[in-house]
Amino acid sequence: MPSTNGKSHNISPLKTQKIFFVAQITLRILATATTLAATWIMLTTKQTQLVFGIQVDARYSYSPAFKFFAYANLVACASTVLSLFVAFILGKKAVDPTYHFYMFLHDLTMTVLLMAGCAAATAIGYVGKYGNSHTGWMAVCGYFAKFCNRATAASSLSYLGFFFYLLLTVISANTSPQIQI
Numbered sequence: 001m002p003s004t005n006g007k008s009h010n011i012s013p014l015k016t017q018k019i020f021f022v023a024q025i026t027l028r029i030l031a032t033a034t035t036l037a038a039t040w041i042m043l044t045t046k047q048t049q050l051v052f053g054i055q056v057d058a059r060y061s062y063s064p065a066f067k068f069f070a071y072a073n074l075v076a077c078a079s080t081v082l083s084l085f086v087a088f089i090l091g092k093k094a095v096d097p098t099y100h101f102y103m104f105l106h107d108l109t110m111t112v113l114l115m116a117g118c119a120a121a122t123a124i125g126y127v128g129k130y131g132n133s134h135t136g137w138m139a140v141c142g143y144f145a146k147f148c149n150r151a152t153a154a155s156s157l158s159y160l161g162f163f164f165y166l167l168l169t170v171i172s173a174n175t176s177p178q179i180q181i
Helices: 013-044 064-092 098-130 145-175
Strands: 046-051 054-059
Touching: 013 064, 013 145, 046 145, 064 098, 064 145, 098 145
Parallel strands: none
Antiparallel strands: 046 054
16 A cells, blocks of 8 residues: 655645646736737738739738737737736735636637637638639639738737637636636
């Protein structure tokens, strides 16, 4: 029979709270960085090409899906910066536990917003790369490779931000008094 030598393997509540605090801050900083980078890349991506003798521009603002994607990342980035300050306050002070529930709602909202933005960009990016023969839409990434590559990079960063927010949602749900996982 193995012996535990009198040591307890339970983590103290104070240590657990500290781990959650460090995880919250780290994930919020990472989410800020990835959504800011995705926003910056998307807003600054443009390319001009001659297509069949006509000069054509590719910009994010020409596609409602890419505009939604860029603005969703911008909103998520700004909200993450604000929630970072709130997380510092919640982590350092003994506050009413219902505030943790509000953080959960915030994290859940940002997760869904980023998921929707990523889905919109992925859908229009797929059509741009492969076209749709049933509707007569041709693939344009052969003409606008730089634009498509930068949009792919922005989407990848945004998916990473989505993943960070998904983890934050789980952590926030776990610290909220109304919800226990």
